[in-house]
Amino acid sequence: MKLITRDTDYAIRILCFMVEEPNKIFTTKDLVKKLNIPYPFLRKILQILHKNNILEAFKGKRGGFLLKKSIDEIYLLDLMNIFQGKFSLSQCLFKKKPCPRIDSCKLRKKLKKMEGYLLSELKRISLGSLLK
Amino acid sequence: MKLITRDTDYAIRILCFMVEEPNKIFTTKDLVKKLNIPYPFLRKILQILHKNNILEAFKGKRGGFLLKKSIDEIYLLDLMNIFQGKFSLSQCLFKKKPCPRIDSCKLRKKLKKMEGYLLSELKRISLGSLLK
């Protein structure tokens, strides 16, 4: 079971790499060379990071991407939300319909609790904290 | 993101249902009627529960399945292991090869910690505890 998918993982690596030269504009090609991520996939991820305001983008010749936020302001949970959708462990699987037991269900309550714990942990993990 | 897949979930329902008449031998058909699970899928799940020693199976006419363990001895984590494989959140995604950073990686360490917490919680959840 994966808590973190590949695109989130790549995003982490990209950002952690970029912060080493925080004022440099990186092209997709630059990053491909360093990070071993396939060019078109990397491109997609960069575009998404841009749309989500984490990177600044410059079009045209000499363009590329620039880190927009401090690495200490970017949290793992943000990236997970961006690439994996809202984090939730406790959806009932009962035949897709909303479950009749949904309020009383003990299992759901326990899952909610775990979900709460994970969220609180994930909230605290900034990319900065992964590098220190 | 799902912590619990459909087959595990169905297994929980099956066992929680069977415990209401702990000495009754249930056929697959009996359970289909009550549990709204497609017949062949239910059958597969029952076969797996049997192989894993949670149900006793009787072949032939008048056969069926009988709960073999007390519901208080069956833990959610057991079912997850059976249907979902060994629980692990913290595998590195780095290009499938074992990752060079695997020992020093901070992210992995944090995931390991969360994994540990989840395991400890899951270990404590018996099916019995979901019913009380």
Place this chain on the structure above:
DNA sequence: CAAAATGATACTTTTATAGTATCATTCATA
């Protein structure tokens, strides 16, 4: 022996993840 059950196992469908391709737009600069 026939009917009614499970055993074993292989197959198919659906969904999610991972990855690719392509044309449009922008910008620097020769």
Place this chain on the structure above:
DNA sequence: TATGAATGATACTATAAAAGTATCATTTTG
């Protein structure tokens, strides 16, 4: 001002995992 080097937008394809189906063999009871 045309060209090439970059991103924007978006649609597509491939792979893997989950969910579900099908089928023939075996066992048991009546």
